Amino acid sequence: MATFSELIKGTTPVLVDFFATWCAPCKVMAPILDEVKSSLGDKVTILKVDVDKNPKAAASFQIQGVPTLILFKEGHIKWRQSGVVQQHILKEIINTHS
Secondary structure (H helix, E strand, C coil): CCCHHHHHCCCCCEEEEEECCCCHHHHHHHHHHHHHHHHHHHHCEEEEEECCCCHHHHHHCCCCCCCEEEEEECCEEEEEEECCCCHHHHHHHHHHCC
């Protein structure tokens, strides 16, 4: 299995969901991300990072609120947003960077 840094340096877009188990909006994002993944398949890799279990990862990307979604491609941040993001918007952003 590839490491986080190896994955985000790849040519496939990687959508990282920084979340917390106690966060209500994060629970809303879960089924949206499942739908995006089932719709786009191999066009995107979706990773979930629990900020309470991975404080270093959260700190390194200056995560101040959850959920925060960051889209990486070839090691660069292509898009970032905090809060709940609707499925059609996520698909559009991922397709733009595919």
